[in-house]
Amino acid sequence: MTAPSLAQRPSKALLVGLVVSGVLALIVLAIMLRAGGPVGFGLSALLAVAPLPVLLAAVLSLDRLEPEPRLNLAFAFAWGAGVAIVLGIALTLAGQALFARAGYGTGEVEYIGTVVLAPVVEEAFKGSALLLLLRRRKEIDGLTDGIVYASMAGLGFAAVENVGYYLLSYGEDGIRAAVQLFVLRGLIDPLGHPIYTSMIGLGVAYALTRRTVVARYAAVPLGYLAAVLLHGLWNGAASARSLGLLSAAYLVIMGALIFLIVVTVRERRQLIARMGHYLPVYEETGLVSPADLRMLTTLTGRKAARQWARRKGFGQAMSDYQHAATELTMLHVRAERQGVDPDRFQAERDAYLGAMADARRWQEQGDEPCQDGINCR
Secondary structure (H helix, E strand, C coil), rough: CCCCCHCCCCCHHHHHHHHHHHHHHHHHHHHHHHHHHHHHHHHHHHHHCCCCCHHHHHHHHCCCCCCCCCHHHHHHHHHHCHHHHHHHHHHHHHHHHHHHHCCCCCHHHHHHHHHHHHHHHCCCCHHHHHHHHHHHHHHHHCCCHHHHHHHHHHHHHHHHHHHHHHHHHHHHHHHHHHHHHHHHHHCCCCHHHHHHHHHHHHHHHHHCCCCCCCHHHHHHHHHHHHHHHHHHHHHHHHHHCCCHHHHHHHHHHHHHHHHHHHHHHHHHHHCCCCCCHHHHHHHHCCCHHEEEHHHHHHHHHHHHHHHHHHCCCCCCHHHHHHHHHHHHHHHHHHHHHHHHHHHHHHHHHHHHHHHHHHCCCHHCCCCCCCCCCCCCC
């Protein structure tokens, strides 16, 4: 949550990017509808959309401690579904045409396009969503933020791409083939694109949150390379139609997923620990009591306090209070890590304290929320 007085106005570039991406995604889907007919397209769209609510919830749950602005998240998703899809397909086909003119056979051109060109081109355009968000650098203040934005771009890309794949399968072998492909792409490996592109998000976020020259210049290329290798590994295994290779590639990708989860969990714990370091200084303001500190510095305590507040009738106020306290902590983290203009720091600090004061309604009733999930009634 950004305090009202510090809320950033949506940039024109972000809004234009969101609109253009959305329009391109609709154009691609309209072309698919015309090519596949209403029945085939309807089935394909249903299969592509079916896992999205669960996948979106899973990605956004990584960022529940400090949720990102919805407009930024929508932009990343739309960019993947629109601009990245259109340019990815166009440049991959153009590259395949060049190899065909060079004398390569049909099978070789198809393999090069799938295993080499598609990963290189698609990851570049999906990852570019994060580069466009760099103007909102304050929103990418941790590794988790980079992972979340990259995952949203990957989910948008996968959603539209899957419609096309299911439609092709339906056109060739009917409903059964489309459903079989859905089992592979929608159930077994639904997080493929988000995982690949998360490597770029990790690199961008690492470069933004570290001061060393090596981190700033090496992290993004290394993240992009990791994304391309993971993407190419899966496409190559799928093209080989070998269960052994596919299983090996799947294990590698699942290992990458576990790594990303470990990164987010570790960063979340570090942030909560830093609350215990930075927030006690504000006890004298009356906005942070010892009980509040116990609540804010444990995930179970935060959850129990929100549940308690909902029963008391001010659940949103508790969420706002926790969010403002988290942002106040992040302000201190940014100041320590990168430096912040003193006047800017004071303005942001006072705005977050004001938001905490506005939200702290239980104090007016003389209540103190339970902190550890015990005896919460």
